[in-house]
Amino acid sequence: MQKTINHTGRRRIELSELRINIETQPDGVPEFSVDFSLNKKGLPEDAQIYIEAYRNNTLQRFPFGRVGRILAPASTKLDQLDLSGPVLFRALIVDEREHVGRLIAKAEALRPEGDNDEDNKASLLTVRSGPLGQVTWRVEFETGGKPQLCINSKIPNAVEQIKSNPLFQSLVLPAALRHVLLHYLWNDDDDDQEADGWLRFAEHIATERPSEKDPLTLNNWVEDVVDSFSKQFELCDLLTNSMEREQ
Numbered sequence: 666m667q668k669t670i671n672h673t674g675r676r677r678i679e680l681s682e683l684r685i686n687i688e689t690q691p692d693g694v695p696e697f698s699v700d701f702s703l704n705k706k707g708l709p710e711d712a713q714i715y716i717e718a719y720r721n722n723t724l725q726r727f728p729f730g731r732v733g734r735i736l737a738p739a740s741t742k743l744d745q746l747d748l749s750g751p752v753l754f755r756a757l758i759v760d761e762r763e764h765v766g767r768l769i770a771k772a773e774a775l776r777p778e779g780d781n782d783e784d785n786k787a788s789l790l791t792v793r794s795g796p797l798g799q800v801t802w803r804v805e806f807e808t809g810g811k812p813q814l815c816i817n818s819k820i821p822n823a824v825e826q827i828k829s830n831p832l833f834q835s836l837v838l839p840a841a842l843r844h845v846l847l848h849y850l851w852n853d854d855d856d857d858q859e860a861d862g863w864l865r866f867a868e869h870i871a872t873e874r875p876s877e878k879d880p881l882t883l884n885n886w887v888e889d890v891v892d893s894f895s896k897q898f899e900l901c902d903l904l905t906n907s908m909e910r911e912q
Contacts, residue, residue: 675768675769675770675771676707676769676770676771677770677771677772678703678756678758678770678771678772679704679772680772680775680858681702682701682702682703682704682772683699683700683701683702683703683756683772683775684699684700684702684778685697685698685699685700685716685754685775685776685777685778686698686699686700686777686778687743687752687777687778690742694742694743694744695742695743695748695752696740696741696742696743697716697718697741697743697754697777698737698741699716699729699737701729701735703732703735705732705733708732708758708769708770709732709760709762709769710731710732710733711731711732711733711762712731712732712758712759712760712761712769713728713730713731713758713759713760713761713766714728714729714730714731714732714735714756714757714758715727715728715729715756715757715758715759716729716741716754716755716756716757717754717755717756717757718743718746718752718753718754719746719752719753719754719755720746720747720748720749720750720751720752720753721747721749721750721807722747723745723746723747724746725743725745725746727741732758750807751776752777753774753775753776754775754776754777755771755772755773755774755775756770756771756772756775757770757771758770758771772858773857773858774857774858774859775858789811789812789859789862789863789866790811790812790813790814790841790845791811791812791813791814792813792814792816792824792827792828793813793814793815793816793824794815794816794817794818794820794823794824795815795816795817795818796817796818796819797815797817797818797819798817800817801816801817801820802814802815802816802817802837802841803815804841804844804845804848806848811859812845812848812859812863814827814837814841816833831903831904831906831907832904832907832908834898834900834903835900835901835903835904836904838894838898838900839891839894839895839900842890842891842894843887843888843891845863846863846864846867846887846890847884847887849863849864850883850887867887867890870890870893870894870897871886871889871890871892871893871894872886872889874886
């Protein structure tokens with residue numbers, strides 16, 4: 666039975682504090698393990714550690730002992746999940762000394778070390794093709810996962826186009842960047858590792874994100890980021906030069 670959890674006053678567990686490895690067993694069911702380097706400062710020794718694996722609307726929770734004595738469960742088989750795509754993980758540390766458990770530390774959207782899709786693993790935005798009717802492309806957000814740039818599968822070599830076609834790159838990428846940043850700004854979650862990665866990327870190519878939540882100020886900052894991104898990769902020149910060569 667899962668306890669009710671109070672989510673106030675929590676800290677973020679950093680990516681350096683745990684590594685998740687996943688392997689498919691001979692029976693075809695994946696199983697995972699966790700290597701902890703947990704910073705225990707400020708955490709009660711008897712606080713419970715949970716690891717949750719999830720995909721779409723399916724979830725499995727596994728107890729991993731307590732802060733003072735980390736102990737893996739007998740089985741970590743992911744036999745109750747939708748395995749049609751990548752599995753993500755979250756780590757929860759819960760103080761259960763009171764009737765209602767209090768969430769005191771959390772890490773969200775963790776990907777296993779065994780992810781062998783190196784291109785998508787290294788990038789902030791995964792690219793795939795899919796049926797979109799008459800829509801040419803769309804940014805989709807899987808809960809807790811990377812944003813996905815979905816290119817209409819009716820387009821020949823759809824995924825390759827965004828990697829090498831100057832027309833696609835110059836017209837799609839700035840708009841996709843704008844869409845992703847606005848999504849994360851309006852759905853602010855300090856525990857979302859993907860949001861943190863995107864916003865740090867934006868600050869790297871432009872300026873530090875404004876501290877105020879004024880929509881106009883944030884929108885102007887996003888436009889500055891898109892402008893800096895386009896200048897950095899000379900996207901307009903890329904497009905015009907490509908068009909001139911074709912003529």
